[in-house]
Amino acid sequence: LAQDALKRRCYDFLNMTSRSFAAVIQELDEELRDAVCLFYLVLRGLDTIEDDMSLDLDRKVELLRSFDQVIYQKGWTFTENGPNEKDRELLVHFDVVIDEFLRLKPEYQKVIANITKLMGDGMADYASGEHRENTAIATIKDFDLYCHYVAGLVGYGLSDLFAASGLESKEIANDKALSDSMGLFLQKTNIIRDYREDLDDGRQFWPKEIWGKYVEKFSDLTKPEYKDKAQACLSDMVLNVLDDVPQVLTYLSKLTNQSVFNFCAIPQVMAISTLALVFNNLDIYHRNIKIRKGEAVKLITNSTDMDNVVSIFREYIFVISRKNEATDPNFMKISMAIGRIEQWI
Ligand SMILES: O=C(O)CO[C@@H](C(=O)O)[C@@H](OCCCCCc1ccc2ccccc2c1)C(=O)NCCCCCc1ccc2ccccc2c1
Numbered sequence: 262l263a264q265d266a267l268k269r270r271c272y273d274f275l276n277m278t279s280r281s282f283a284a285v286i287q288e289l290d291e292e293l294r295d296a297v298c299l300f301y302l303v304l305r306g307l308d309t310i311e312d313d314m315s316l317d318l319d320r321k322v323e324l325l326r327s328f329d330q331v332i333y334q335k336g337w338t339f340t341e342n343g344p345n346e347k348d349r350e351l352l353v354h355f356d357v358v359i360d361e362f363l364r365l366k367p368e369y370q371k372v373i374a375n376i377t378k379l380m381g382d383g384m385a386d387y388a389s390g391e392h393r394e395n396t397a398i399a400t401i402k403d404f405d406l407y408c409h410y411v412a413g414l415v416g417y418g419l420s421d422l423f424a425a426s427g428l429e430s431k432e433i434a435n436d437k438a439l440s441d442s443m444g445l446f447l448q449k450t451n452i453i454r455d456y457r458e459d460l461d462d463g464r465q466f467w468p469k470e471i472w473g474k475y476v477e478k479f480s481d482l483t484k485p486e487y488k489d490k491a492q493a494c495l496s497d498m499v500l501n502v503l504d505d506v507p508q509v510l511t512y513l514s515k516l517t518n519q520s521v522f523n524f525c526a527i528p529q530v531m532a533i534s535t536l537a538l539v540f541n542n543l544d545i546y547h548r549n550i551k552i553r554k555g556e557a558v559k560l561i562t563n564s565t566d567m568d569n570v571v572s573i574f575r576e577y578i579f580v581i582s583r584k585n586e587a588t589d590p591n592f593m594k595i596s597m598a599i600g601r602i603e604q605w606i
């Protein structure tokens with residue numbers, strides 16, 4: 262009974278810390294649900310360290326690089342987060358997560374600990390660079406590497422958990438590029454959508470190799486006199502994300518378990534819908550925009566098989582092509598990226 266209470270508290274933390282993933286994780290097949298829930302909570306705990314700009318850099322790096330050992334330390338909790346840190350409650354009660362993590366099958370624990378180590382080291386590498394006034398994400402290569410660390414690796418770990426559970430074939434974990442794209446598509450779309458929120462937090466994730474073509478200072482993109490430059494920069498960022506669409510659809514087409522498919526497909530269709538919403542929408546420089554609740558519900562109910570998911574992607578790719586303006590310096594490149602995707606779908 263005490264164990265059920267522990268597990269209940271973990272799902273409470275899941276629902277507390279994630280609007281978008283809590284529902285789809287709870288829909289997963291029995292065999293995978295707890296492992297994926299704890300995978301999420303462990304990494305959200307790690308990210309709560311990474312996101313806290315009030316933490317001393319050396320302290321942050323030490324925690325990020327040792328988090329894969331923290332998850333084996335019964336009783337460990339953390340109260341050094343700033344008062345406004347979104348998910349500080351999770352770390353204040355992290356001993357509950359650790360107790361549940363230690364009850365998982367050793368094979369699942371190994372996958373989670375391995376990804377936690379890789380992600381923590383990657384975040385630490387970036388945090389040191391970020392401290393040098395935001396020059397950490399200079400090139401598109403840096404951008405891909407950062408998103409690999411914080412999201413691509415989640416794709417790696419999920420594919421490993423799917424394979425280990427026997428609900429999907431081992432093959433799903435072989436093609437790392439496909440798993441990586443599942444994370445990159447979600448993370449890059451969020452980074453575009455969150456421009457304003459991150460700017461206000463003193464963080465910037467857009468690669469200077471892109472925005473530096475249009476403005477001197479990253480915050481110039483919010484100024485009315487740079488409106489045309491800001492629009493061209495935004496379409497350049499969307500162009501970069503479109504490259505991941507064929508791999509995302511290929512990954513989804515390989516899934517055979519219904520609950521795994523729903524879990525994987527729903528965040529991706531939300532992301533393509535968000536990408537179409539932010540494309541050529543300069544509001545992103547001023548506020549955080551989100552897809553309407555009604556649209557989200559429609560997407561969730563229609564993302565249960567590959568044909569429906571492909572038609573949802575086709576619909577939003579069409580929205581992007583319609584919003585594509587001939588005066589945009591990236592007009593042709595966007596048209597060609599859309600052409601490549603349409604070949605696939
Ligand atoms: O603070 C926030 O709320 C947002 O933080 C963002 C940031 O700080 O950049 C950022 O933090 C990233 C570091 C922690 C990763 C946490 C995570 C997220 C989703 C999961 C889903 C299932 C299992 C484990 C998961 C772990 C964030 O949450 N970005 C959202 C996109 C990340 C998507 C990860 C991902 C990758 C592949 C997937 C494949 C299939 C289904 C879900 C997938 C989910």
Ligand SMILES: [Mg+2]
Pocket residue numbers: 308309312
């Ligand atoms: Mg975060």
Ligand SMILES: [Mg+2]
Pocket residue numbers: 308311312411
């Ligand atoms: Mg983060």
